[in-house]
Amino acid sequence: MFHDSAARLLVPAIRNTLQKRCQSVVPGPPRVHVSKAEKLVLGGGMCASLLVIPAWVLYHIREYKSGN
Structure with missing residues (x-):
């Protein structure tokens, strides 16, 4: 039961974090x-x-080398 609720809470947070971190590189x-x-x-x-x-x-x- 806890696993399902944690998954429902964490998946949107992870998805939003990944979307915010996407950046393009401009020379x-x-x-x-x-x-x-x-x-x-x-x-x-x-x-x-x-x-x-x-x-x-x-x-x-x-x-x-001496082992002491």
Whole structure:
């Protein structure tokens, strides 16, 4: 019984959400300009976050090999 009522309530909500999210892509200049400094900071942060775990493993490789 609950399943049927939940389905009746959720289906229209999901359908309306999907219809609102449909957008077309139009080529052209970006709407919001992002400065080069901001791109540099964000790119550096992404690169650093990707390299943290491999750097940690390489730094502690002797501990991993010794089994202690």
